[in-house]
Amino acid sequence: MKKSIKISLGGLAFNIEEDAYAILEEYIESLIMHLGNTPEAKDIVGDIEARASELFIDLLSGMQTITIDMVSSVIEILGRPEQIVNGGESNGQSDKKSEEPKSTERRRLYRDGENGIIAGVASGLGIYFNIDSIVFRILFGVLLFANGLGAIVYIVMWIAVPIAVTTRQRMEMRGENINFSNLEKNVKEEFNKVKQNMEKRNVSGFFQKFFNTVGQILIAIGRVFGVIAKVIVVILAVVFISIGLIGLLATTASIFFGSTIVSLFPTFSGVTLAELIGSTFDLGSTLWIVIPLFFVLAIPLLALVFLGLRMVFRFKMRDTVVFVSVATIWIIAVTLLAFVLFFQARSFTIRETVRDKTELILESAQTSTIRLVANANILEGVDIPQKFFNLDDYSIANNNGKPMIMGKPSFFIGKSTSDSFELLILKRSRGATSQLARRSANGLSLLFELQDNSLVVDPFFTLSQGDKWRAQDVEVTLLLPEGKRVYIDRSMEPILSANQTCCMSWPDELVGRIWEMRGNKLVEIR
Known part of the structure; x- marks a missing residue:
């Protein structure tokens, strides 16, 4: 087992074995000794280190530590100073060109500041x-005079494409191999060229100064937009991190600590997510849906936080393994959740209806008007109303520590075929089989009571203890004989249907008034 150390090379951090580090350090020292204290030495060594870091990244490919073999391979690619001194300098220029290996580097797009007329x-x-x-100059000129597109494209590329400033960038632009010999040769050539140009250069012409000024202005504008873009990126990062952290906190709290939150805030909510799931799904344990649901929600939220942190701090990370692992967990969670939901959907395939019809016998047979009132005492024995969890026409509340599912019925006024007041109750439910659907419908309870000449109806129906939610609904119809009347109390407005068959009035127009059945229509008695 070899000891490893951590180093910084070309601005990147690497783990390297000690013996490999000794060879790499010796190689860098040999470069410095060969180049001496010349003005271009620092640039050459810096470019060599940057190129070496790129090669090490390619060679690691998932490994964590640089080995001796990797260092030897990189040195072989970059070349040693002794090879240049012993082999190349004694030969003629033509021999150098003939022996120089063919470039394997991909060219990179830069603006050529040396040979460019305007911006390169x-x-x-x-x-x-x-x-x-x-x-390309002719092409830009044609586009400029044709529709002005040439100028737009040129300016965009002027701002977006970097100029080749360093020796390494110019070599990348030409697609030259970035090794010691090429770097040294290019740096010396450019150094000599600069000295010659300084001796020959005169004052720039008017157009060159003009275009340089325009270029500087455009670059300044580009920098301003760059700063604005960075600010926007930071704002987005903060938003991503905030959404991710708040979402993670809410998801974790609601899924795993719902009971604790309920006990701490008793007036806020009395039903936990686990109880809500348990009232719907046919599962031996809610963990089969809670755990996959947590991963399905939490992993994208974690990705948001990670993305936000990366946008702010711009850290580099070899995250392929982490990404694949997290993505695999998320896909498994989605698959398991879809599997559970698919089998649960079978419990909603068949719909059955149970019909109950009751004759209402008033105390006085001569009474022609029945009073219709909603029961205001239905919540007696049920915990505080604020603990209700409402979803469409359904509510879930704690009843003596147990979740109780309640639904809102639809109330109609219809025509009776007999001479008596009648109450027709239709109970509907779904199930995996016809028998299960009918049993679930029979388990629905809607209480009503005749008090003198008043029919008091509960504004909620309830499911039997232990029954699951199966899209149950209850339709109640008060059947009036011909010529009989009904007074509808205002407490009935929430459960009155807006689709009455005997009149065209809305629920708020029906309440607080007396109506008489004439023919097949309700007529208001004023």
Whole structure:
């Protein structure tokens, strides 16, 4: 087992074995000794280190530590100073060119500041595509005079494409192999060229100064937009992190600590997510849906937090293994959740209806008007009303520590075929089989009571203890004989249906008034 240390190379952090580090350090020292204290030495060594870090990243490919073999391979690619001194400098220029290996580097797009006329865009494109730059200059000119598109494209590329400033960037632009010999040769050539240009250069012409000024202005504008973009990125990152953390906190609290929250805030909610799931799903344990649901929700929220942190701090991370692992967990969770939901959906395939009809016998047979009232005392014995969990026409509340599912019925006024007041109750429910659906419908309870000449109806129906939610609904119809009347109390408004068959009035127009059945229509008695 070899000891490893951590180093920084080309601005990146690596783990490297001690013996491999000794060889790499010796190689860097040999470069410095060979180059001496020349002005270009620092640039060459910096470019060599940057290139070495890129090669190490390619060679690691999932491994964590740089080995001796990797260091030897990188040195072989970059070349040693002794090879240049012993082999290349004694030969002629033609021999150097003939022995130089063919470049394997991909060219990168830069603006060529040395040979460019305005900003080096056309010259850079020419080098990148290995085409004479005059072709691109003509193309930009034609587009400029045709529809002005050439100027727009040129300015965009001027701002977006970086200029080749360093020796390494110019070598990348030309697609040259970035090794010691090429770097040293290019740096020396450029250093000599600069000295010659300084001796020959005169005052720039008017157009060159003009375009340089325009270029500086455009670059400044680009920098301003760059700052604005960075600010927007930071704001987005903060939003992502906030949404992710709040979502994670809410998800974790509601799924795993619902009972604790209920006990701490008794007036806020009396039904936990586990109880809500338990009242719907046919599962031996709610964990079969709670755990997959947590991962399905939490992993995207964690990804939001990670993305936000990465946008702010811009850290580099070899996260392929982490990404694959997390994505696999999320896919498994989604699959398991879909599997549970698919089998649960079978419990809603068949719908059955149970019909109950009751004759209402008033105390006085001569009474022609029945009073219709909603029971205001239905919540007696049920915990505080604020603990209700409402979903459409359904509510879930704690009843002596147990969840109780309640639904809102639909109330109609209809025509009786007999001479008596009648109450027709239709109970509907779904199930996996006809027998289960009918049993679930029979388990629905809607209480009503005749008090003198008043029919008091509960505004909620309830499910039998232990029954699951199966899209149950109850339809109640008060059947009036011909010529009989009904007074509808205002307490009935929440459960009166807006689709009455005997009249065209809305629920708020029906309540607080007396109605008489004439023919098949309700007529208001004023």
